[in-house]
Amino acid sequence: MEVSTRPLRRNAALVKGVVVALASLAALTVQASPAAADDACGKQVGGAILAKYDELGRETGPLGCPKDIELDNPDGVGKRQEFAGGTIYWSAASDAHPVWGAIGDKWGALGYERGKLGYPVDDERTNPDGVGKRQQFQGGTVYWHPTLSNGAHPVWGRIGELWGQWGYERGAFGYPVTDEYDAVKVGGNLAENTGVRQRFQNDRFLLWSPGQANAFETCHSECVGYLGVTNEPWVKQTEVYTNLGNGKRSVHVTPTDAAFKDADDDLQENWRQVWANTPLFRNATQTEINSVSKQLYCHAAFAFPSPGGGHFGGPTWDLETWRADIPWDSAEALRTQCNWD
Template structure:
């Protein structure tokens, strides 16, 4: 993995360090526009062509950061921050504004550890911090990416993936699901982040989560078809298995086996293939599980469906014959959950 593209999996590191009197200086202090620029911050400022750079004139002298770990100078066009662990780096534009809104170096991002970098697609930029990376594009604005969501996004190809750029910050909330057999409602912690494609990437730390027995990451996409409304892919962090959760429309529940092929096409119309979908047997097993649910979904007297509100297709189920998957005699036994 390109070292510069690695997203930190945890929050900003709290590195214990003594108070620093000034950033180490490789050049003498210099005055610009009536303010003094010093040390490593001065070196970076000169490297960027000082007043001719996007930073323009300094508006403060060098100062200590409130956390005592580093130093900074503000400029007309941004800031330069320095710490012993990260060195001196400029922050400007929309990335600067996002970092400021989050609380500067005391935020979960911590200190910048790279200058702003242009992305290979030519559509945006990124800047790496101790606790994650801020991505910006004109269409989506500036948003931080980190942790499990950042790692999953990276596995699929960052901004070059089917998800595109992040279109929101992370949201920490809750999700819920209802057990189809007992009617019990389960709630769980659910961290989500929207992306340019319209998909939502998520992280669930564990517990009674829908379609996942422990910690999971994954993604959910809207599938505005006549048979399928949305698709959710659960990726357990402790195994190479996954669960494909299909949320049918009312027409999808009622469609039967005759609509199974059309519904299966709708599932994949907007859903990126799970990277763990690595064999034809897995793909065929999922397709047969879908057909089984489509053929035998029944509405119960209370108005709910015997399959619950989703059809959960599991990657570890073997690729059985079509007869075993869909014949009524076998379905009465395995209920679309064969082993």
């Protein structure tokens, strides 16, 4: 008996058509997903930028309406879209984040995503003081306060690490009031002792030096430090340095002319002036404090005028925390050891 194959062929053709239709639909779905977009104020916003825009309240949020379509960034990697209240930047490594206001202006002045800061990796945040703002980027963090920071300034690298150890803007140095800048006499007394400074509140500075053979011993190799301007009767400023290789610490006091005459009369008052606007080095032991205070006395008592001008011992009184704590047996005993060698 002959069996008809027509129904089977019809069914096969029908199944084939369904498969082709489903495949076409799947292809359309895959293609449409990355290009998902929405209309806002007559302009398209899509992808990760749309997700961030939605999160921030769309047109009624701080960004307002889009001013342009999504654009490729000059680095050929990321995307951006400008809105009335700021711009959202995106890259695969950083995700999408808005940049605006004084922090956005500083970021732009430093080269946008092609500058040292790179892409934003977080939204702008309010600092624990409830007033200041910060935003983290790939290469550092920009801080701003309406009255304390003198604009917006980035903090990064070794200086940023040291600032963080002291408690960020809530610590001893407060907000940055300048960007980092190249400076002389960093890590040593000579003009060729070059390094980096950054000024913070209350005439306090954080410092970095790559290390130089003619610098202070703690800065013969890479070191960080801080400086406080005191303008006290006996002390102009005090610097503290830490060698990042061996951990050695030293204190360098710049005395006034009056200090060479009178500072040895009252060691307690001299010590107070040294630390009047400079934080005492962190985790100081009593032995280190004793040693440094006695070295201070030695400099004040025996820095006699030099025949060639100035005073013996140089322009700063260098106090090294690793020196032994010499007993106060007698003035003469201390005097014979005041070179601390």
